[in-house]
Amino acid sequence: MGITAATHRVCFLLQLRPDRVEDYLDAHDVVWPEMLDALRAAGWRNYSLFLRPDDGLVVGYLETDDFDAARQRMAATDVNDRWQAHMAQYFQSGANPDQAMKPLAEYFHLD
Incomplete structure (x- = not known):
């Protein structure tokens, strides 16, 4: 599926606690199938x-x-609540990461 005029590209930054990087990566070895389904x-x-x-x-991205x-739509799901609560421990803010996502401004794109 290609990019359509209605498709928006979104890029955001989050900051992990440096001492929890490996644990965070381990937590993503197997993302819950119900979380993947909810995202889609x-x-x-x-x-x-x-x-x-x-x-x-x-x-x-x-x-x-x-x-x-x-x-x-994600915020309305139970699986997102559980996933975000589990992931919060890895981030410097200690808050749910989905609440810390601030999209960056796209200023150039080469198609």
């Missing part, structure tokens, strides 16, 4: 996470038709 159903496509391991910087609506 909510409209998250082509979702990737990247890590700079020396300081715990996480870069996320996804494509969706409406990021705010996709986030709201």
Whole structure:
């Protein structure tokens, strides 16, 4: 599936606790199937996470038709509540990571 005019590319940053990077990676070895299903159903496509391991910087990228609506659909699921609560321990903020996601402004794209 290609990018359509209605598709938005979203990139965001999150900050892990440096002492928990390996544990965070281990937690992603097997993402719960119900979480993956919920993300797809909510409209998250082509979702990737990247890590700079020396300081715990996480870069996320996804494509969706409406990021705010996709986030709201995820927030309404029980599996997201459980996943976010479990993941919070790895992040510097200590808050649920989905609440800390702030999209970066896209200023250039080469198609």
